[in-house]
Amino acid sequence: MDRLSPLTIDHKLQSRQKLVRRRRSDKMIKTYVTIERRNADGVLLEKRKQESRSWLRHFFDLWYPLLSNTSLSDIHSVDNVSHIIAVGYNSGVLGVGSPAGACDTAVPINGVFYNADHGMFLSGGSFGIVVGTDDTPVTPQDNALVAKVAHGETSGQLLHGGTELYGMTFVDPDGSFNIRRYFTNVSGAEIDIAECGINSPANDGQWGQSRNGGIYCICRDVVSPAVAVADGEILSVVYTVAITV
Amino acid sequence: MDAKLKTKPSSKVIRPDEITSLLQKGEFGAMLDFTVTDKDGKVTRQESRKSESYVKQFLQILFITMASSVVTTHNIQDTANVTRNPIRDGNTFLTEAGSGNTSYGIMVGTDTTPVTIDDYSLVAPIAHGSGSGQVQYGGTAFGAPSADSTTSQLTITRNFANNSGALITVNEIALYCKAADANTIYYFMIIRDIISGGIDIPDGQTLTVNYRPQATI
Numbered sequence: 001m002d003r004l005s006p007l008t009i010d011h012k013l014q015s016r017q018k019l020v021r022r023r024r025s026d027k028m029i030k031t032y033v034t035i036e037r038r039n040a041d042g043v044l045l046e047k048r049k050q051e052s053r054s055w056l057r058h059f060f061d062l063w064y065p066l067l068s069n070t071s072l073s074d075i076h077s078v079d080n081v082s083h084i085i086a087v088g089y090n091s092g093v094l095g096v097g098s099p100a101g102a103c104d105t106a107v108p109i110n111g112v113f114y115n116a117d118h119g120m121f122l123s124g125g126s127f128g129i130v131v132g133t134d135d136t137p138v139t140p141q142d143n144a145l146v147a148k149v150a151h152g153e154t155s156g157q158l159l160h161g162g163t164e165l166y167g168m169t170f171v172d173p174d175g176s177f178n179i180r181r182y183f184t185n186v187s188g189a190e191i192d193i194a195e196c197g198i199n200s201p202a203n204d205g206q207w208g209q210s211r212n213g214g215i216y217c218i219c220r221d222v223v224s225p226a227v228a229v230a231d232g233e234i235l236s237v238v239y240t241v242a243i244t245v
Numbered sequence: 246m247d248a249k250l251k252t253k254p255s256s257k258v259i260r261p262d263e264i265t266s267l268l269q270k271g272e273f274g275a276m277l278d279f280t281v282t283d284k285d286g287k288v289t290r291q292e293s294r295k296s297e298s299y300v301k302q303f304l305q306i307l308f309i310t311m312a313s314s315v316v317t318t319h320n321i322q323d324t325a326n327v328t329r330n331p332i333r334d335g336n337t338f339l340t341e342a343g344s345g346n347t348s349y350g351i352m353v354g355t356d357t358t359p360v361t362i363d364d365y366s367l368v369a370p371i372a373h374g375s376g377s378g379q380v381q382y383g384g385t386a387f388g389a390p391s392a393d394s395t396t397s398q399l400t401i402t403r404n405f406a407n408n409s410g411a412l413i414t415v416n417e418i419a420l421y422c423k424a425a426d427a428n429t430i431y432y433f434m435i436i437r438d439i440i441s442g443g444i445d446i447p448d449g450q451t452l453t454v455n456y457r458p459q460a461t462i
Contacts, residue, residue: 028274028299053271055460057397060390063458064399066310066338067422068387087335095313095333138462140392165312168305168319172362175304179311200311241307245298245362 026244031055033196033221034238037229045233052221052239054138054197059218061085062093062202077214078126078144084204085216093202094218096179098128101151101160125151127199127215128163129181129237135194135222144217145195149183158183158191158235176242183235194226196237264396267295268461275299276398277418277438278455281446289450296438296456298360303435306424309333322365323431324348324421331424331431339423340401342385347373349421349432350385351403351454357416360437367419367437375408380446388457398459405454407446414443420456 031052037045061075065087072085085093099105103124134146151160161182168177179198185191197220203213219239229235268274275296281289305321308314313333320328331337342350347370355378356368373382388400401420407413420436436456446452 027269027272028296029272031271031273051271054462055273055397057390057392059460060392060397060399060458063338064387064390067340067399067401069339069341070387072389094310097312140395140397140460140462165308168308170301170304170362175301175362177304177308241304243299243301243304243362245300245360 028243030242030244031219032240032242033223034236034240035193035196035223035227036236036238037227038234038236040232040234042234046227048223048227050221050223052219054221055219056138056142056217057140058143058200058216059094062200062216062218065093075214075216076143078148078199078217079214080143081214083202083214085202086204086213094200096128096163096198096200096218097165098163098181099124100162101125103162122201122215123151124162125160127201128160129179129239130197130199130217131158131183131193131235131237132195132197133192133226135224135226138220138222142217142220144199145197145220147195149191149193153186155187155189156191157187158185158229173245174242176240179239179241181237183229183237185229185231185233185235188231190228190230192226192228193235194223196221196223198239264391264393264398264459265293266396266398266459266461267293268396268459270395270461273460274458275436276455276457276459278457279418279440279444280453281444282451282453283447284449289447290444296436298362298364298438299436300360300364300434301362302365302433306331306338306422306433306435309424310337321424321433322363323433324366325432326365327431329424329426329431329433331426331433334425336423336425336430340385340420341387342382342403342421344384345373345382347382349423350382351401351456352419352421352434353380353405353415353452353454354417354419355414357439357443360439364434364437366421366434367417369417371405371413371415377409377411378413379409380413380452381406381408396459396461398457401456401458403454405446405452407448407450407452410448412448413446415446415452416440416443418454
């Protein structure tokens with residue numbers, strides 16, 4: 001089958017405020033979210049796959065310093081605090097692999113975990129793949145999941161496993177990898193998951209004062225209808241990032 | 246039987262506060278803008294299109310970045326077609342090449358070979374200079390991230406001035422970035438586009454290329 005040509009905008013028409021869509025085209029990068037719910041024995045109870053539509057502006061806020069070697073200021077973290085996003089050398093931005101929820105870690109600086117004077121120490125449950133209970137529609141300016149489920153074993157909480165990256169595959173014209181996290185409900189009651197996303201930390205690059213860094217939501221999706229995770233059940237969320245040439 | 250496109254041309258009004266995009270809902274991609282201006286700054290050609298192709302190295306370097314990998318075995322092909330294993334460090338994804346630097350940043354070439362996911366470099370990159378077949382590479386500039394109600398983006402820009410004495414046609418455009426292992430910086434192509442029909446840069450004129458990575462909701 002013939003491949004479709006890229007879309008083009010004719011700027012002569014654009015100057016008359018017209019955007020011309022001449023052809024349909026495949027997406028460059030598609031992201032899928034696969035959600036599975038299993039019982040305590042690992043038996044699959046429910047599986048959903050939906051297209052993620054929601055890479056947020058904060059993805060670009062964190063990517064920009066890596067591309068340009070220029071810091072950005074006044075970027076709001078998940079707790080709506082303004083921060084600097086430092087250049088790549090000492091910021092650790094766009095890292096999403098995380099330890100399990102109860103495990104603290106330091107934001108990597110230059111790819112290395114430094115000591116408390118230099119690292120921004122975080123709970124593993126605060127970044128990586130995250131889930132929540134709110135279904136407010138996504139906007140590019142979202143700073144966070146609206147109602148993130150905390151790591152834990154008490155009411156309204158889920159045990160967070162680590163966020164892992166795996167499964168890099170390429171078969172021309174396609175390529176993909178996966179980002180996955182498991183959540184276990186031992187809270188004693190059902191929890192309805194209506195949103196999921198990806199949080200990434202970023203250090204502000206202030207050596208010796210680097211705990212001023214923040215966590216940023218780079219992707220958010222509404223899960224509709226919500227997935228009801230009963231007490232004792234295990235939820236897995238997998239983001240698959242795929243390119244097609 | 247030849248396949249026929251059933252999609253009819255359509256148009257919509259662009260609001261002044263709207264980021265120009267041709268991406269579909271939920272797509273992560275890039276727009277590619279190019280403008281040719283004469284020595285007086287008059288625009289002789291201007292066009293925007295959807296960039297075609299992030300290639301294999303983009304996904305591999307994104308993986309390294311997201312995994313904060315300090316040890317990797319992804320065997321990533323650099324622009325010299327040598328397999329490397331870069332780690333996540335301060336060089337990862339850098340594209341801020343200065344004037345005259347043809348190792349990274351936005352690059353231009355003359356070849357028309359279609360893009361494949363395995364492409365690791367431009368097929369026929371144009372050298373920096375004012376000699377025959379050369380263009381003068383400007384420094385790479387950036388536009389900070391922005392967003393409207395549906396689209397987020399940032400902008401990477403570079404100028405290419407033709408003072409070669411003759412017309413030069415650009416048929417391929419790419420974005421190269423840095424990444425390094427523990428000892429050495431290497432260069433990797435992360436986007437490549439073929440421009441059907443090419444972009445003519447007459448002698449004395451300048452081509453400006455924007456890559457605008459975007460995401461839509």
